[in-house]
Amino acid sequence: MRIFTNNAFYLFGINDFIYHIYVKKGDVNVMKDIYPVLAPQLASILQLVQADILGAVTEIRIRTLKPLMLVLGNEDIMLSAAGQVTKSSHEAYLCTEDDLLKTLQLICKNSRYAVEEELRLGFITIKGGHRVGLCGQIALEQSRIKTFKHISGMNIRLAREVKGCSQKVLSYLFENNQIVSTLIISPPRCGKTTLLRDIIRNISKGIECLGVKGLQVGIVDERSEVAACQNGVPTVDLGPRVDVLDACPKASGMLMLIRSMGPEVLATDELGRQEDAIAVQEALHAGVSVIATVHGKDEKEIKERPYIGDLVKNHYFQRYIILDNTPKVGTVRRISSGTGKVLYCL
């Protein structure tokens, strides 16, 4: 596997819009956010894992009575109780129900009431912006998901800040020195949020090489992933001109920010619902540029989707950035204008 053979360093560089991943020995700082939320048994196993492996982890998979698994890019490995990589599921450490329960307790600080909305959506965002996806048996109330009765699986997706990953995209986001509304489109795990975060950081700081001064940016961070807020304060570097509405529904949050904070740019993650589309329209009519992300293949596919499709059909966005994960996560496949003109193609 390339990430193991390459022991240079962990670096997200940009070479023709491909963020190359190299593994740096000991670059495991991100795990400091993860150990405190893992059940003691799981945390002690992970602490025994080699640093170069930990540096390349993108996901930690925990399933009841199944091997403890680490995902490294497009590959996964199983761990033994001694923290060694193993190919045999007999030698692997089998996660127990207790491991999952204790991990959930640690994630929600023994307070399910504090994360009831997140539980309904099926994931909780923890310190550092890492997303913990949950799976198990659902409890319904009047055909609506109420909560999880039992948790049988967890996927901890590590969020890594990649400063500079938007560098070459930035020049496409301006027309006559004015920022244009942009939609970042890709399937899950292709680096949408990472790219959005870096775009925000650059816009907020100002881009000297393009002669653009810093702009006031408002972020509606419904899932606490973009700004990774703790007690409402961002824990990642987003530059000096950012206001964050944390854990706030996108639609009402965008309108709140326009009224209260007067942003020049609004940024939000994962549009989807009808009210999101209405709020984007409101923001654009109010003269505020919007930078958002959405799950999908490309703008043609998005066009067929309800609500968000209308935004594409009516040319509300002036740029579409299409990402995918081949050959690497974060590859910019294409950049198009709102009228369909291709500005960049890999």
Place this chain on the structure above:
Amino acid sequence: MWLKLVGSLFIIIAGSLLGFNVAARYAERPRQIRQLITCLASLKAYISYAAIPLPEALIACTGGAKGVISDFFLKTAAILTKCGWLTPQEAMEQALQVPGLVLEKAEVELLAVLGANLGAVDRIEQEKYLNMIHEQLQQLEIEAAQLSARNSKMYRYLGICGSLTIVILLV
């Protein structure tokens, strides 16, 4: 003669102190239950209004006050912060070792019920549980106050009179 006098004095002092001590426990119990009710009412507000996570809510609900009940909540919060994999019930059981706590079996059982449900359900259910615990604690407070009124004086007198009786019998 002097020896008898000093000995009698010691018996009277020891007996009286014992009586006063037992009486003080009876007087202290309703006071601690009242403090518990106040803290739980505050905890309910922090949970149902602001959905503050349990360790922070347990600290906030004491309102910076000093006292045994406040120490109990602060210790529970400290245990949950340090060992987050423990359940609130386990943390409360450990925190019950706080010195000066005079709660009886009935209140401790109620706290165990509270700990078993604390943090494990949503806000609405949490509020229901806390209301139920609140009502039962109020009932216990009334009983404890009645018991205190009845027994406090009795144990004080019993301490003095009992020690005097011993002295008379021995002399």
